[in-house]
Amino acid sequence: MFMKRGKYKSSILAFSIVSGLLLAGCNGDDEKPSASTDSNSNSDEPVTITFWDENASPERTPLWEEIIKQFEDANPNIDVEYVVIPNKSAKSKYDAAIAANDTPDVGSVQTTWLPEFSIREALMPLDEYFDGSELKDKINASAIEFNKKITQDGKLYGIPYAQNLDTIWIRTDWFEEAGVKEPETFDEFFTAIEKMTDKDNGRYGYTIRGGAGGSFQLQRLMFAYSGLDYFGEDGKVNINDPKHVEFVEKYLSYYEEFTPKSDITNGYKEMIAGFDTGVVAMVHHNVGSYGEHKKSLEEGTFKTIPLPKTEDGKYVAEGGNAVNIAVFNSTEHPDAAWKFAEFVNSAEAQSLWNESTGQIPTNTDVLDDEWVQNAQHIKVAFEVYENPETKLYEPPFYLPDYRSILDNLVDPGIQQVMSGQKSAKDFLDEWATAIEESKEKYDQTFNK
Amino acid sequence: MFSKNKKIDRLLTLYIPLGLMLSFTLFPIYWTINTALKPEGDILKRPLQYLPSNPTVENFVYAWSNIGFATFFKNSLIVGICTVIIVLICSTLSGYALSRYNFVGKKGFMLMLLCTQFIPRAMMIIPLFIIFKNLGLISHPLSLIITYTAVEIPFTTILMAGFISNVPKELEEAAMIDGCSKLQALRHVVFPLLMPGIVATGVFTFIYTWNEFLLALMLTNQQSRFTLPVGLSSMMGEFNVNYGALAAGSVIALIPAVILFAYAQKHLVNGIGGAVKG
Numbered sequence: 038m039f040m041k042r043g044k045y046k047s048s049i050l051a052f053s054i055v056s057g058l059l060l061a062g063c064n065g066d067d068e069k070p071s072a073s074t075d076s077n078s079n080s081d082e083p084v085t086i087t088f089w090d091e092n093a094s095p096e097r098t099p100l101w102e103e104i105i106k107q108f109e110d111a112n113p114n115i116d117v118e119y120v121v122i123p124n125k126s127a128k129s130k131y132d133a134a135i136a137a138n139d140t141p142d143v144g145s146v147q148t149t150w151l152p153e154f155s156i157r158e159a160l161m162p163l164d165e166y167f168d169g170s171e172l173k174d175k176i177n178a179s180a181i182e183f184n185k186k187i188t189q190d191g192k193l194y195g196i197p198y199a200q201n202l203d204t205i206w207i208r209t210d211w212f213e214e215a216g217v218k219e220p221e222t223f224d225e226f227f228t229a230i231e232k233m234t235d236k237d238n239g240r241y242g243y244t245i246r247g248g249a250g251g252s253f254q255l256q257r258l259m260f261a262y263s264g265l266d267y268f269g270e271d272g273k274v275n276i277n278d279p280k281h282v283e284f285v286e287k288y289l290s291y292y293e294e295f296t297p298k299s300d301i302t303n304g305y306k307e308m309i310a311g312f313d314t315g316v317v318a319m320v321h322h323n324v325g326s327y328g329e330h331k332k333s334l335e336e337g338t339f340k341t342i343p344l345p346k347t348e349d350g351k352y353v354a355e356g357g358n359a360v361n362i363a364v365f366n367s368t369e370h371p372d373a374a375w376k377f378a379e380f381v382n383s384a385e386a387q388s389l390w391n392e393s394t395g396q397i398p399t400n401t402d403v404l405d406d407e408w409v410q411n412a413q414h415i416k417v418a419f420e421v422y423e424n425p426e427t428k429l430y431e432p433p434f435y436l437p438d439y440r441s442i443l444d445n446l447v448d449p450g451i452q453q454v455m456s457g458q459k460s461a462k463d464f465l466d467e468w469a470t471a472i473e474e475s476k477e478k479y480d481q482t483f484n485k
Numbered sequence: 486m487f488s489k490n491k492k493i494d495r496l497l498t499l500y501i502p503l504g505l506m507l508s509f510t511l512f513p514i515y516w517t518i519n520t521a522l523k524p525e526g527d528i529l530k531r532p533l534q535y536l537p538s539n540p541t542v543e544n545f546v547y548a549w550s551n552i553g554f555a556t557f558f559k560n561s562l563i564v565g566i567c568t569v570i571i572v573l574i575c576s577t578l579s580g581y582a583l584s585r586y587n588f589v590g591k592k593g594f595m596l597m598l599l600c601t602q603f604i605p606r607a608m609m610i611i612p613l614f615i616i617f618k619n620l621g622l623i624s625h626p627l628s629l630i631i632t633y634t635a636v637e638i639p640f641t642t643i644l645m646a647g648f649i650s651n652v653p654k655e656l657e658e659a660a661m662i663d664g665c666s667k668l669q670a671l672r673h674v675v676f677p678l679l680m681p682g683i684v685a686t687g688v689f690t691f692i693y694t695w696n697e698f699l700l701a702l703m704l705t706n707q708q709s710r711f712t713l714p715v716g717l718s719s720m721m722g723e724f725n726v727n728y729g730a731l732a733a734g735s736v737i738a739l740i741p742a743v744i745l746f747a748y749a750q751k752h753l754v755n756g757i758g759g760a761v762k763g
Contacts, residue, residue, distance in 0.1 A: 087706070094722025095552060095730055119708070123718035126702050129610075133703050137614040139623060141706075306726055313529045329726075333529040 084370045085116040086142035086377060091131070092360070093121030096328060100393050108380045115373045117143075128440075135159040140365040142374040148184065148357040151195050152435035155188045161364045162192040166375045172196070172382055177399040179429070183356050187434045189483055195361025198382050199396040201323045202354055202418040203257045204341040206330060208318050211240075223262055223345045227287065233318035234295040244317040245292055246308050247301040247455050252447035254321055257344065257355050259284055260430050264347035267430050274472045277465040285454065285461040292455045301455050312339075323358070324414040327395030341414040343421050347428075352421045356429040359399070391415075397422070436475045446471050514739070521545065521732035528728045544733035552730060554737055556709055557716035562741070564626050564701075564712060565694040568633040572690045573683060575638050580645025581671065585654065598639040606636070610703045617704060624707040632704065633694045641686045648682030649675065684752035688745055695742060713738045 090101055098121055105117045120141065122130050128150065134140045135157055146154065154160050167173060167181075180197045188194055205220075212219060215233060220226035230242035246254045260267070263280040275281070292300055297316060299307065305322070312320040313333040321344070330339050343352055362378040364371060380386055384402035391398040392408045397418045409415050421427055433439055447468055453459040520528055521544050522537040548554045583595065613632060614623070622628040652675050660670040676683075698714035705711055711719070717738065720731045746753070 092722050093719040095547075095720055095727040097722055098552075120706055121708055121719045123702065123715070124722055125718065126699075130702060133610050133614050134706075136611045137618050139614070139618050139706075306721070310529060332525065 083114045083116065084373050085118055086368070086370055086373050087118045087120060088377065089120050089122055089131075089141040089144040091122050091127040091145045091147065092124045094124075097394065100390055104381060104386045104389065107386070108377060111380070112373075112376060115370075115376065117377060131159075138367055140367045142368040142370060143362060143364055143377050145198075146195055146361050146363045148187070148195070148197070148359050148361060149434045149440055151184060151361065151363070152187050152189065153437050154363070155190070155192070155194045156437065159366055160194040161366045161368065161371060161374075162194060163196060163364060163375070163378070164193045166379075167193055167196065170379055172379060172400070175384070175400050175402055176382060177401070180359055180399050183429075183431070184359075184361065186431070187357060189435060195363040196378055196382050197359035197361050197399045198387055199391055199394065200359045200399055200418075200422075201325050201396055202358060202421055203254075203261075203321065203323045203344055204414065204417060205344060206312060206320050206322060206326065206339060206341050208312075208315075208334075208338060209340050210338040211318050219342055220345055221342075222348075223284075226345045227291075229319065230291060230295045239316060241297050241311075241317045242295045243291065243319045243321075244303060244308050244311045245289070245296050245300040245455070246303045246305075246321070247292070247452055248304040248307070249444075249448060250305055251303070251451045252443035255285070255288075255447070255451060256432070256443070258288065258321065260355065261344040261353040262347065264349065264351055264353055264428060265430070267432050268476075274469045274476070276469040276472060277462070282462050282465055285465060289451070289454050289461065301452055324418050325394060325396050327412075327414050328393070341417050343417055350426075352424055352427040354421055354427060354429055356431045357434060360396075433472065433476060433479075436472070436479050438475050439472075442468070442471045442475065517732045517735050517739075520728055521736050523729060525727070525729050544729035545737070548730045548733040548737060552716065552720065552734070553708070553711075554713070554716060554734055557711050557713045558737065560626065560710055561695060561713040561738075564629045564633065565691050567626070567630045568637065568694045569687050569690050571630070571634045572637050572641050573687055575634070576641035576645045576686060577649075577679070577683065579638075579642045580647075580649050581675075583642065583646040584649040595643070598643055601639045606699055610700070613700070614703060624705050624710045626710065628704045629694075629701060629712070632700055633690075633697065637690050637693060641690060644686055644689075645682060648679055648686075652678045681752040684749045688749045688753060691745060692742060695738070 088101075088105070090097065098119075101119055105119055108117060109115065131140070131144070131146070131150070131154070135154065140159060146160075151160070176196060177200070180200060181193065184195055184197065185191050185193050205226075207219060209219075211233060212229075217229050217232045218225060220229045233242035234240065245251070259276075259281045262284040263275070263278060265275045265278055265280065267275060269275050297311060299311075303311070308320055309322065309326055309329055311317045313330055315334075324341060327341070344354075346352055362381050364374040364378055368374045381390075382400060384400050387398045387400045388403045388406050388408075390396075391403065392406070392412075395412070395414060397415060398404070398409070403409060404419075409419075436442075450459065450464045450467065454461055454464050519535070519537060522540045522542070523534065524539055524541050524543065527534060527537065527539065583591070609632075613628075617623050617625075617628040620628075622631075656674050656678070657667075657670045660674045661667070665673065696714060697712075698718065701712045702715045702718075705715065713734075717731065717734050720727055720734060
């Protein structure tokens with residue numbers, strides 16, 4: 038009996054030793070995940086700051102690594118720890134980090150997140166740093182103004198390092214072949230879709246983004262068509278304006294007739310793949326997808342054109358289509374964090390970043406660079422942004438549930454209209470009501 | 486005549502359905518491998534290539550060394566193996582208790598185990614994040630091992646209790662009459678008979694940890710600690726997707742699962758059928 042009990046004990050002992058060893062085996066280097074905890078009183082002391090990249094991909098990661106390397110060479114006492122965050126989950130990752138107060142020091146954040154993050158007091162106001170920096174006169178003033186305008190306290194929480202513009206990518210070779218004019222107005226746009234469709238040859242005129250992110254595409258097209266502001270003078274949202282109803286009815290009626298059947302679940306990847314594999318003649322995306330098209334289509338067979346003009350001949354673009362560098366409130370090294378933010382926005386870094394990603398730099402010094410002059414898509418973007426007639430409308434990014442309305446109500450709504458389960462009018466009415474309710478709540482909270 | 490009919494029967498009831506099902510399940514895998522073996526320029530090219538015309542392994546090399554799949558792979562293995570071991574130990578012992586003993590509140594306990602399965606994982610993210618942050622375990626494999634173990638144990642315990650109930654109690658009693666202690670009876674008699682169940686539970690747990698994405702992303706803030714699913718998804722940017730490397734990465738991630746299933750297949754079928762004869 039005694040023996041048995043001894044064996045029993047030894048088995049338990051063996052179990053614990055084995056599991057202990059295994060756990061110890063997992064216990065590699067034990068450094069702290071975010072910012073190092075040493076104080077930042079002396080600027081010569083080596084510090085480590087964390088940087089989160091909100092849109093990681095194998096093409097972008099090496100660019101960030103290059104920029105970080107240059108920064109570390111110039112600032113030997115600052116180490117930047119780079120963390121990639123998959124784009125799809127970036128917002129929820131930031132949300133969890135903010136809730137647990139374990140944010141990085143610096144992060145790349147989309148303009149649409151700035152209002153919410155600033156209400157949650159996650160970000161550090163950068164006004165003082167920016168005003169004291171040589172960047173002040175170099176970064177696109179309207180982009181900076183826009184970032185201030187959308188936060189509830191009017192402070193600057195993010196410095197835009199790359200802008201974007203929605204455009205239409207077209208297959209120039211197909212257009213030439215068919216003798217169809219590149220569309221400049223919406224009428225021409227719809228005609229081109231019809232004429233470029235050749236179902237027998239498996240070709241469609243256009244592809245609609247019916248899946249994730251479709252709301253953004255539709256909203257931008259609607260306002261480009263109507264030229265309206267997001268809110269009317271009486272404070273009512275213009276989403277369900279008769280012009281928008283008219284546009285959505287026509288636009289979504291093209292589904293299946295002139296666009297692929299699979300459009301109803303089209304996300305970014307599927308939509309771009311349709312264009313790059315030669316299924317569709319036109320796709321509405323932005324200048325950022327240049328790199329993708331270049332990979333699969335031959336130079337000279339595609340180009341980008343601005344979204345069609347309104348009836349009175351104006352370009353319309355959505356404001357705030359930018360990515361920003363933001364410094365988080367929890368940082369223990371605000372000076373080092375700002376230094377990095379400043380470096381990312383230097384002409385050198387912006388030039389490297391935007392040339393490779395095909396986006397529009399905000400630092401005016403970059404505009405003279407040779408690559409900018411030679412890049413058709415960047416020039417188109419400038420043409421639109423620099424045109425004094427261009428109308429920038431401002432979506433209410435500041436509404437905390439703006440994004441969730443688009444993702445959870447508008448995206449599925451588009452699919453319902455496409456499949457004929459709902460009328461365009463009902464869909465836009467629902468969308469408008471959701472925005473209005475959200476705005477009311479916001480105005481009450483902030484006593485506007 | 487009879488044998489001809491039988492052949493047609495077999496064709497209609499066995500080979501054709503089986504062939505259809507196989508092609509249905511294998512096509513995505515074939516396409517992934519096909520994509521992984523193509524150079525980048527060929528992937529989106531028309532006409533589609535059903536076999537790579539210039540096969541290359543560059544995508545695998547790129548995914549493994551440049552993107553860091555070697556690290557992700559290692560991290561996934563560490564987390565997976567540790568979780569499986571802890572889960573197996575805990576669930577075998579608690580499953581034994583549940584199937585062999587009667588105690589007050591046993592039904593309530595079983596019900597609670599089941600209820601834990603109803604909590605959506607996404608709800609746990611922020612509380613877990615705060616707990617692990619306070620423990621200093623964010624970005625540490627232990628945070629994932631602890632979470633996965635906690636998530637898996639209730640289900641595997643119920644599973645194990647079912648397997649153990651299938652082993653006749655009399656076998657144990659016979660062993661004990663022959664002089665075994667309770668633990669020896671468990672080890673020498675119950676354990677070998679339970680092997681299929683253990684393998685099934687282990688494989689089930691391993692596949693869960695191998696594929697889990699949400700918690701792994703949320704609880705890891707360091708690239709060097711990412712597991713495979715997180716690494717894979719970081720290859721799909723908003724504006725560019727490297728299909729070749731993504732496919733190569735998926736193939737790499739598939740390998741352990743395939744090996745595991747190939748090895749455990751026999752046990753698995755036994756285990757799931759619960760066909761342990763007394």
